[in-house]
Amino acid sequence: MRRALFGILLSLILAAGCVKIPTDEACCKMMPTPCLEYTTQTALEDNNFYEGDFPDGDWWEMFEDPQLSHLICTALSCNPTMQMVKARVEGAEAAAKIKKSHLFPTIGFSADLDWQYLGKNDFFRAFTPVVPGNISEYEIDLDFTYEFDFWSKNRNTYRAALGIAKAMEAERQNAILVLSSSVAVVYFKLQANLQKLVVLKEERKILTKLFQLTQMRQNNALDNTSQRLDAEEQLFIINKNILMAKQKIELIKNMLNLLIGQGPDAYEEVEKLVSAPRFDFPLPTNISSNLLGRRPDLMAYIWRVESGAYLVGAAKAEFYPRVDLYGLAGLDSVFFSKLFRWESRTASLKPAIHLPIFTAGRLKANLREKQAEFDELIYAYNDAVLRAVKEVSDQVITLKITSEKLQVEERIVANKIQNRKIMALRYKNAVSNLLELLETQDAVLQQEFMKIKVQYKRVLAAIQLIKALGGGYCTEEMPFD
CATH class of the missing domain: 2.20.200.10 (Outer membrane efflux proteins (OEP))
Incomplete structure (x- = not known):
C-alpha cells in the first residue's frame, strides 16, 4: 500500500512539479538562395565567358604559372594562420568528443x-x-x-558541439580559400608593378632624350627656357614615379612573404615577368541551386544554425526531470x-x-537566450547569403566590364604603335622631326602603362569571382539531413 501511494505521489510530482516550458517559438526562417539566372545568362552572352562548372580545388592551376602554384602551396603549409585554424578545428572536435562522453x-x-x-x-x-x-x-x-537521457538533453548538446566542429572545419576551408586568393592577388599585383617599372624606365629613357633635345634646341634658340624647364620637370616626375614604384614593389614583396609564412629577407626572386593571363572564364549555370554547398563560409553559417537549434532543444530538456x-x-x-x-x-x-520545481526564472531565461542566439544565427546566415549572391553578381559584372575595357585599351595601344611606326617613317624621310617621334614613343609607353593597370584589374576580378564561387570547395554533407 505504501509503495502504491509513493508511486502515485511520484507520478503527480513528475506530471505537475516541473517548471512550465514557454510556448513562444522563434519565427524567423532561413532564406533560400536568391536567383542568379539573369546575371548568368547575360554574362554567357559575352565572349569572355562560357558555360562551365564551378572552379576546381587547385583553381590557381588555370593560370598556368608555376611560380604562383609554388607560392600558394608554400603559404598553405607554412602560414601561421592556417596552423592556428587547424588547431582550432582539432579543439572543436575534442570538445564534441567531451560532450559525446556524457551519453555513456x-x-x-x-x-x-x-x-x-x-x-x-x-x-x-x-x-x-x-x-x-x-x-x-x-x-x-x-x-x-x-x-x-530521456529528453535528449545530452544528445542535443553533443550534436550542437559536433555542429560547431563542422562549422570550424568549413571555416578552415574558407581560410584556405582566402589565403590562396590573397597570395594570387598579391602575386599578380607584384607582376603588374614589375611590368610598370619596366615601362617607367623605358619612358625615362625617352624623356631623357627629350630633355637633351630641348636643351640643344634652346642653345640653338629654337626653344625657350620654359620648354626646357617643362621637359626637365617631366624627367623629375618620372624619376619620382620610378622611386615610388620600387617602394611599392618592396612593400608587396613583404606582404607576399607574410602570406607564405616567411620573413622579409626570405623572398624568392621572381624568375621572370609574367604577363597577366588572358582566358575565357567558365561560368556555371546552376549557381543559385549549388552555391550553398560550394561556399565554405555559408556552410559554416548553416552548421552554426544547426548547432543553435540543438542548443534550443537542450535548453527545453532542462525543464524535465x-x-x-x-x-x-x-x-x-x-x-x-x-x-x-x-x-x-x-x-x-x-x-x-x-x-526543477522553482529556479527563479533561470530555465526560462536560458531558453529565451538560446532562442535569441538561434534567431541571430539565422539572421546572420540570411545576411551572408545575400552578400554571397551580391559578391558573385558584382564580380561577374566587374570581370565582364574590365574585359571590355581591356579590349579597348588593346585597340588604343595598337593604334598608338601604328602611329609610332608612321611617325618613325616620317622622321626617316625628314617629314617629321625627332621631337615629334619621341613624343609619339612616349605616348605608346603611357598607353602601355594604362593597359597593364586594366590587365591587373581583370585578373583581380577573375580571382575574386573564383573566390565568390567557393574556390573549388564542395560538400555533400548538409545540416538538417
Whole structure:
C-alpha cells in the first residue's frame, strides 16, 4: 500500500512539479538562395565567358604559372594562420568528443586505506575497551554514474558541439580559400608593378632624350627656357614615379612573404615577368541551386544554425526531470588478509530523480537566450547569403566590364604603335622631326602603362569571382539531413 501511494505521489510530482516550458517559438526562417539566372545568362552572352562548372580545388592551376602554384602551396603549409585554424578545428572536435562522453556511463576505480588511532577515552573505546587503538580500513571499489537521457538533453548538446566542429572545419576551408586568393592577388599585383617599372624606365629613357633635345634646341634658340624647364620637370616626375614604384614593389614583396609564412629577407626572386593571363572564364549555370554547398563560409553559417537549434532543444530538456543512477561494487575490510574474501564484498545502487520545481526564472531565461542566439544565427546566415549572391553578381559584372575595357585599351595601344611606326617613317624621310617621334614613343609607353593597370584589374576580378564561387570547395554533407 505504501509503495502504491509513493508511486502515485511520484507520478503527480513528475506530471505537475516541473517548471512550465514557454510556448513562444522563434519565427524567423532561413532564406533560400536568391536567383542568379539573369546575371548568368547575360554574362554567357559575352565572349569572355562560357558555360562551365564551378572552379576546381587547385583553381590557381588555370593560370598556368608555376611560380604562383609554388607560392600558394608554400603559404598553405607554412602560414601561421592556417596552423592556428587547424588547431582550432582539432579543439572543436575534442570538445564534441567531451560532450559525446556524457551519453555513456562513467566508470571509475578507487583503492583507499583509512588508518585511525582511537584514544582510550574515545566514544567507541570508552564503552568497548576491546576495540584496538589502531584501526585500518581497506577498501577497493568500482563505481559508475549514468544519466538517463530521456529528453535528449545530452544528445542535443553533443550534436550542437559536433555542429560547431563542422562549422570550424568549413571555416578552415574558407581560410584556405582566402589565403590562396590573397597570395594570387598579391602575386599578380607584384607582376603588374614589375611590368610598370619596366615601362617607367623605358619612358625615362625617352624623356631623357627629350630633355637633351630641348636643351640643344634652346642653345640653338629654337626653344625657350620654359620648354626646357617643362621637359626637365617631366624627367623629375618620372624619376619620382620610378622611386615610388620600387617602394611599392618592396612593400608587396613583404606582404607576399607574410602570406607564405616567411620573413622579409626570405623572398624568392621572381624568375621572370609574367604577363597577366588572358582566358575565357567558365561560368556555371546552376549557381543559385549549388552555391550553398560550394561556399565554405555559408556552410559554416548553416552548421552554426544547426548547432543553435540543438542548443534550443537542450535548453527545453532542462525543464524535465533528470534521472540519474549511481552504483558501487567492491571490497571493504579492516583486515588486509580478509580483504579479498567473499565476505568482504560490498555494493550499493542509488537511483535519483531531480525536479526543477522553482529556479527563479533561470530555465526560462536560458531558453529565451538560446532562442535569441538561434534567431541571430539565422539572421546572420540570411545576411551572408545575400552578400554571397551580391559578391558573385558584382564580380561577374566587374570581370565582364574590365574585359571590355581591356579590349579597348588593346585597340588604343595598337593604334598608338601604328602611329609610332608612321611617325618613325616620317622622321626617316625628314617629314617629321625627332621631337615629334619621341613624343609619339612616349605616348605608346603611357598607353602601355594604362593597359597593364586594366590587365591587373581583370585578373583581380577573375580571382575574386573564383573566390565568390567557393574556390573549388564542395560538400555533400548538409545540416538538417
